[in-house]
Amino acid sequence: NQTAIDNLFKQETDEQLLSQTGIDYPWQQFISAGPLAINILGELIVVSTKVDFSLKESADNYTFKYIRHPQSYRTTLIQIANDGWEAFSQAHSSMNTIQLFMTQIPRHIKTSLKILVSASPRLLERMLIQSLNDIDQIGRECSKLASNTHDQFVSVMQLLGEVIEMTVLTQSVNMQKLQAAEIELNVSRIAQQQQKQISDIVQKHYSGAQESVRKAQAAYIKALEELPTG
Template identity: 30%
Template sequence: MLSIFLTIAILLIGGTHSAPWDTTNFADDEWTEQPTTTTTTTTTTTTTTTLAPEFDREWEDLILGGPTVVNHLGLFMVLASRADQILQPAAGYQIQHIQNLQSLRSTLTQIRLAMQNAFQTARDDHFRAQNSMQQIPEHIKAGLLLIQTAPKDLISKLLPYTMRNVERAADEGSLVTKPALHRFVSIGLLLEELVTVLNSTSSTLANQDYLIEAKSYAADISEQWNLLVDLFRKFSHRADITQTLIKNSFIEPINEAQRTNGFNNLSDRTSELSKLIPVSILIDQSSDLLDMMIGTYTVVSNDHMVNQIDAHKSALDIKDEQGRGKKQRELWQSILQQSIKVARLAQERQNGFAATSLERNTEYGAYARVAMAT
């Protein structure tokens, strides 16, 4: 009995620290009968349909937008090194995001700095989100272990503490995904405005080809950036799903059982565990999925985005066509190589997540089996 309570104590205390990155911890589950859900995010007016985690592989495509947008911005800056361009909004158009209409180069610098800041600040937010997601399964297991084995007086003392811990982790995870999403949405609006203003900028015989190429780069960058916005929206939405599952399907049933003395005997505990275990698997799966997606994005950002976008500032200073051609070849090669590398990484992480379904189901199912055997 002492070893059981020692295990509970370790679970209650140990979940307050983040675990090191380990791809073997990614998991999926077999609860494929879960329906899709439709929700509206608080940061945009977009309504998104969320697939059950085992079917949702869209993030693997969305994450490719990160390295691609950084390299496309570099290509745009190489073009702008040939000549600057005054931006001309259409009559009556109110500029909201571009700071200097007199210089395309200045606007590209504004975009580069905004992206770099967004990438850097997202790292801190994402670390906190991962930390919260990694705590959730440990708190869930601590609660199940208490229901399974602890005397009623110990349950009444420790279970509320465990519920507060898991709720706090869920709330924190949901909260910290929002600022990064807001920043990325804001940059998306800046890019859309640049596309709009370039389309209304008049061309001459001398700059016609230049403007055509500039419009193409601006549209490509805006499109690729929107993939990142959708990825960050997915992070935020997954955190919200996890939070809702915990509050409505784990904490509330346990609180109700405590109010009605639902843990008095083995039969009551077994009945309650049979209801809690399926949702516990879903919560574990959902938090693991978000942890895995954010962790993969962090690797991609560190390897291909944060430092690279800062290095691109020198592209505006290229003085000759030979230097421009060399830089363009480097950037196009980077797009190809990085896209392949990132796609493989995302696929490996997703496959690792999906590979441990049976292990997760077995682990949680043991709580009910042990209780029935007691």
């Protein structure tokens, strides 16, 4: 019986190891995107040190739920970096704790199988319940750790969602301001052109009038000279 239990336990362990690659693959994809996201965030922070702007000006009546400092885009990026780091740090700690808990489950299962095979009914009722309770407690602790980690990442995602929404809104408002400025600039250019045209016309008429005055003055002087004297 002991040999059968050990063989069964070994077989289950081998099957878990064989399926481990399939379990780890999606996590490898998620983790590999981390350095890229950090690199992009770092570049944004560098850019924001030179040109910072407020997310609050574009949404006067909006109540920010996750952004703590909407008056500064750079400070908001720092908040994303800090909250993201805390989430990943908590996830790392939780995974280590869960892994330690998981190493205890095979021992409890093995103990439960031994109790089922060899224990008397009286011991079976008392010891098996305790062993199963230990497994249940481990499951509850692991679920709690995973839930807390999930909540932290959800909070970061909600922060990112609000930042993206406000960034798009700010961009839209700035584009409208830019378009209004371009319209004013075009109107100013047209006004300058019209003013120049009017100035050219006035100058042309002034030059013509000045020439007429010179001619009239010359004719007047000539007429005076031709008057008979004596």
